[in-house]
Amino acid sequence: MQDDKKDIAISVQHVYKSFGEEEVLHDVNHDFEEGKIHGVVGNNGSGKTVMFKCICGFLYPTKGKIMVDYQQVGKDVDFPEDMGIIIETPGFLPYASGMKNLQILASLNRKVNSKQIADTIRRVGLDPNMKKPVSKYSLGMRQRLGIAQAIMEDPRILILDEPFNGLDKHGVADMHELIQELKARGKTILLASHNQADIEKLCDTVCEMDSGILTVVR
Numbered sequence: 001m002q003d004d005k006k007d008i009a010i011s012v013q014h015v016y017k018s019f020g021e022e023e024v025l026h027d028v029n030h031d032f033e034e035g036k037i038h039g040v041v042g043n044n045g046s047g048k049t050v051m052f053k054c055i056c057g058f059l060y061p062t063k064g065k066i067m068v069d070y071q072q073v074g075k076d077v078d079f080p081e082d083m084g085i086i087i088e089t090p091g092f093l094p095y096a097s098g099m100k101n102l103q104i105l106a107s108l109n110r111k112v113n114s115k116q117i118a119d120t121i122r123r124v125g126l127d128p129n130m131k132k133p134v135s136k137y138s139l140g141m142r143q144r145l146g147i148a149q150a151i152m153e154d155p156r157i158l159i160l161d162e163p164f165n166g167l168d169k170h171g172v173a174d175m176h177e178l179i180q181e182l183k184a185r186g187k188t189i190l191l192a193s194h195n196q197a198d199i200e201k202l203c204d205t206v207c208e209m210d211s212g213i214l215t216v217v218r
Helices: 002-006 048-056 098-109 113-125 139-151 168-184 198-204
Strands: 008-019 023-035 039-040 065-068 083-086 155-159 188-192 205-210 213-216
Touching: 008 155, 008 188, 023 048, 023 065, 023 188, 023 205, 039 048, 039 198, 048 065, 048 083, 048 155, 048 188, 083 139, 098 113, 098 139, 113 139, 139 155, 139 168, 168 188, 168 205, 188 198
Parallel strands: 023 213, 039 188, 039 205, 083 155, 155 188
Antiparallel strands: 008 023, 008 065, 205 213
Protein backbone atom coordinates (compact mmCIF):
# COMPACT_ATOMS: atom_id res chain seq x y z
CA MET A 1 0.00 0.00 0.00
CA GLN A 2 2.85 2.35 0.80
CA ASP A 3 4.22 1.95 -2.73
CA ASP A 4 0.88 2.94 -4.23
CA LYS A 5 0.82 6.09 -2.12
CA LYS A 6 4.04 7.34 -3.64
CA ASP A 7 2.46 7.39 -7.10
CA ILE A 8 -0.21 9.98 -6.30
CA ALA A 9 0.87 13.64 -6.39
CA ILE A 10 -2.59 15.21 -6.04
CA SER A 11 -5.79 13.63 -4.73
CA VAL A 12 -9.06 15.51 -5.14
CA GLN A 13 -11.56 13.77 -2.87
CA HIS A 14 -15.30 14.37 -3.36
CA VAL A 15 -14.82 18.11 -3.70
CA TYR A 16 -17.72 20.53 -3.97
CA LYS A 17 -17.34 24.28 -4.33
CA SER A 18 -20.15 26.82 -4.24
CA PHE A 19 -20.23 30.60 -4.45
CA GLY A 20 -23.50 31.51 -2.76
CA GLU A 21 -26.25 29.56 -4.52
CA GLU A 22 -24.05 28.65 -7.50
CA GLU A 23 -22.35 25.25 -7.37
CA VAL A 24 -19.17 25.40 -9.46
CA LEU A 25 -17.63 22.00 -8.57
CA HIS A 26 -19.81 18.93 -8.02
CA ASP A 27 -18.32 15.82 -6.37
CA VAL A 28 -14.95 16.04 -8.13
CA ASN A 29 -13.07 12.88 -7.22
CA HIS A 30 -9.80 12.06 -8.98
CA ASP A 31 -6.16 11.12 -8.32
CA PHE A 32 -3.39 12.63 -10.42
CA GLU A 33 -0.35 10.38 -10.63
CA GLU A 34 3.20 11.58 -10.16
CA GLY A 35 5.46 12.14 -13.13
CA LYS A 36 2.71 12.49 -15.75
CA ILE A 37 1.09 15.27 -17.75
CA HIS A 38 -2.62 15.41 -16.95
CA GLY A 39 -4.84 17.32 -19.35
CA VAL A 40 -8.05 18.99 -18.20
CA VAL A 41 -10.38 20.20 -20.94
CA GLY A 42 -13.62 22.14 -20.74
CA ASN A 43 -15.28 25.36 -21.81
CA ASN A 44 -14.94 28.65 -19.96
CA GLY A 45 -17.00 28.45 -16.78
CA SER A 46 -16.79 24.65 -16.63
CA GLY A 47 -14.91 24.70 -13.30
CA LYS A 48 -11.33 23.95 -14.42
CA THR A 49 -9.81 27.13 -13.03
CA VAL A 50 -11.75 26.85 -9.75
CA MET A 51 -10.46 23.28 -9.29
CA PHE A 52 -6.90 24.45 -9.97
CA LYS A 53 -7.30 27.30 -7.46
CA CYS A 54 -8.54 24.82 -4.84
CA ILE A 55 -5.52 22.57 -5.48
CA CYS A 56 -3.20 25.58 -5.03
CA GLY A 57 -4.89 26.75 -1.82
CA PHE A 58 -6.20 30.00 -3.35
CA LEU A 59 -9.75 28.76 -2.67
CA TYR A 60 -11.00 26.13 -0.22
CA PRO A 61 -13.64 23.52 -1.08
CA THR A 62 -17.12 23.90 0.36
CA LYS A 63 -17.05 20.14 0.95
CA GLY A 64 -14.47 17.39 0.42
CA LYS A 65 -10.69 17.65 0.62
CA ILE A 66 -7.60 17.99 -1.53
CA MET A 67 -4.34 16.23 -0.71
CA VAL A 68 -1.06 17.34 -2.25
CA ASP A 69 1.89 15.12 -1.35
CA TYR A 70 -0.35 13.56 1.33
CA GLN A 71 -0.92 16.87 3.08
CA GLN A 72 -4.41 18.34 3.17
CA VAL A 73 -4.61 21.79 1.61
CA GLY A 74 -6.10 24.27 4.09
CA LYS A 75 -5.40 22.00 7.06
CA ASP A 76 -1.84 20.63 6.99
CA VAL A 77 -0.63 23.36 4.60
CA ASP A 78 -2.17 26.66 3.47
CA PHE A 79 -0.36 26.54 0.13
CA PRO A 80 1.32 23.36 -1.14
CA GLU A 81 5.09 23.61 -1.29
CA ASP A 82 7.11 22.71 -4.35
CA MET A 83 4.41 23.85 -6.77
CA GLY A 84 4.72 26.21 -9.76
CA ILE A 85 1.54 27.93 -10.90
CA ILE A 86 0.23 29.88 -13.86
CA ILE A 87 -3.48 30.63 -13.53
CA GLU A 88 -5.28 33.27 -15.61
CA THR A 89 -3.21 36.32 -16.60
CA PRO A 90 0.05 36.42 -14.62
CA GLY A 91 0.26 39.56 -12.47
CA PHE A 92 3.52 41.48 -12.70
CA LEU A 93 4.73 44.95 -11.65
CA PRO A 94 4.13 46.84 -14.90
CA TYR A 95 7.01 49.33 -14.65
CA ALA A 96 9.71 46.78 -13.76
CA SER A 97 11.58 44.57 -16.23
CA GLY A 98 10.90 40.85 -16.49
CA MET A 99 14.16 40.05 -14.71
CA LYS A 100 13.37 42.49 -11.87
CA ASN A 101 9.86 41.04 -11.45
CA LEU A 102 11.22 37.51 -11.09
CA GLN A 103 13.98 38.65 -8.72
CA ILE A 104 11.34 40.23 -6.45
CA LEU A 105 9.23 37.05 -6.50
CA ALA A 106 12.29 34.86 -5.90
CA SER A 107 13.27 36.93 -2.85
CA LEU A 108 10.20 35.56 -1.02
CA ASN A 109 11.49 31.97 -0.90
CA ARG A 110 15.21 32.54 -1.56
CA LYS A 111 15.51 29.26 -3.43
CA VAL A 112 17.13 30.65 -6.61
CA ASN A 113 19.73 33.28 -7.38
CA SER A 114 19.91 35.85 -10.18
CA LYS A 115 21.94 33.57 -12.46
CA GLN A 116 19.33 30.81 -12.15
CA ILE A 117 16.56 33.31 -12.84
CA ALA A 118 18.37 34.60 -15.94
CA ASP A 119 18.85 31.02 -17.16
CA THR A 120 15.11 30.35 -16.72
CA ILE A 121 14.19 33.51 -18.63
CA ARG A 122 16.41 32.39 -21.51
CA ARG A 123 14.82 28.95 -21.36
CA VAL A 124 11.40 30.40 -22.20
CA GLY A 125 12.84 32.45 -25.09
CA LEU A 126 13.20 35.88 -23.46
CA ASP A 127 16.29 38.04 -22.85
CA PRO A 128 17.06 38.54 -19.13
CA ASN A 129 19.03 41.71 -19.97
CA MET A 130 16.08 43.41 -21.68
CA LYS A 131 15.27 46.65 -19.82
CA LYS A 132 11.79 47.02 -21.35
CA PRO A 133 9.12 47.20 -18.60
CA VAL A 134 6.53 44.41 -18.51
CA SER A 135 3.82 46.98 -19.38
CA LYS A 136 5.39 47.14 -22.86
CA TYR A 137 5.47 43.33 -23.31
CA SER A 138 3.26 41.67 -25.87
CA LEU A 139 0.73 39.12 -24.60
CA GLY A 140 3.01 36.30 -25.76
CA MET A 141 6.05 37.74 -23.97
CA ARG A 142 4.03 38.16 -20.79
CA GLN A 143 2.89 34.55 -21.08
CA ARG A 144 6.49 33.35 -21.48
CA LEU A 145 7.46 35.34 -18.39
CA GLY A 146 4.55 33.73 -16.52
CA ILE A 147 5.85 30.29 -17.44
CA ALA A 148 9.37 31.32 -16.32
CA GLN A 149 7.88 32.41 -12.97
CA ALA A 150 6.16 29.03 -12.60
CA ILE A 151 9.28 26.94 -13.29
CA MET A 152 12.12 29.09 -11.92
CA GLU A 153 12.29 27.38 -8.51
CA ASP A 154 12.29 23.92 -10.14
CA PRO A 155 9.04 22.73 -8.47
CA ARG A 156 7.97 19.08 -8.57
CA ILE A 157 4.35 19.95 -9.44
CA LEU A 158 3.18 22.43 -12.08
CA ILE A 159 -0.36 23.79 -12.44
CA LEU A 160 -0.62 25.35 -15.90
CA ASP A 161 -3.98 26.93 -16.75
CA GLU A 162 -4.02 27.87 -20.47
CA PRO A 163 -0.23 28.40 -20.59
CA PHE A 164 -0.24 28.82 -24.39
CA ASN A 165 -2.58 31.85 -24.45
CA GLY A 166 -1.17 34.63 -26.62
CA LEU A 167 1.69 32.52 -28.00
CA ASP A 168 2.24 32.27 -31.74
CA LYS A 169 2.84 28.91 -33.45
CA HIS A 170 6.57 29.17 -32.78
CA GLY A 171 6.01 29.97 -29.11
CA VAL A 172 3.59 27.07 -28.67
CA ALA A 173 6.15 24.67 -30.19
CA ASP A 174 8.83 26.02 -27.80
CA MET A 175 6.57 25.54 -24.78
CA HIS A 176 5.54 22.03 -25.89
CA GLU A 177 9.23 21.13 -25.95
CA LEU A 178 9.79 22.70 -22.52
CA ILE A 179 6.82 20.86 -20.96
CA GLN A 180 7.96 17.52 -22.40
CA GLU A 181 11.45 18.18 -21.02
CA LEU A 182 9.99 18.93 -17.57
CA LYS A 183 8.01 15.67 -17.66
CA ALA A 184 11.18 13.77 -18.61
CA ARG A 185 12.71 15.16 -15.39
CA GLY A 186 9.89 13.63 -13.35
CA LYS A 187 7.60 16.63 -12.89
CA THR A 188 3.85 16.20 -12.38
CA ILE A 189 1.96 18.62 -14.61
CA LEU A 190 -1.73 19.57 -14.67
CA LEU A 191 -2.47 21.32 -17.95
CA ALA A 192 -5.64 23.06 -19.10
CA SER A 193 -5.87 24.07 -22.74
CA HIS A 194 -8.66 25.01 -25.13
CA ASN A 195 -6.62 23.55 -27.95
CA GLN A 196 -7.28 19.84 -28.44
CA ALA A 197 -3.97 19.47 -30.31
CA ASP A 198 -2.01 20.59 -27.21
CA ILE A 199 -3.81 18.02 -25.09
CA GLU A 200 -3.44 15.18 -27.62
CA LYS A 201 0.27 15.83 -28.12
CA LEU A 202 1.33 16.36 -24.51
CA CYS A 203 -0.95 14.55 -22.09
CA ASP A 204 -0.77 11.06 -20.60
CA THR A 205 -4.26 11.34 -19.12
CA VAL A 206 -7.22 13.53 -20.05
CA CYS A 207 -10.22 14.60 -17.97
CA GLU A 208 -13.12 16.73 -19.09
CA MET A 209 -14.82 19.28 -16.88
CA ASP A 210 -18.43 20.17 -17.70
CA SER A 211 -20.69 22.17 -15.37
CA GLY A 212 -18.41 21.35 -12.43
CA ILE A 213 -18.38 17.58 -13.05
CA LEU A 214 -15.08 15.87 -13.86
CA THR A 215 -15.12 12.88 -16.21
CA VAL A 216 -12.13 10.74 -17.21
CA VAL A 217 -11.66 10.70 -20.99
CA ARG A 218 -8.46 8.65 -21.09
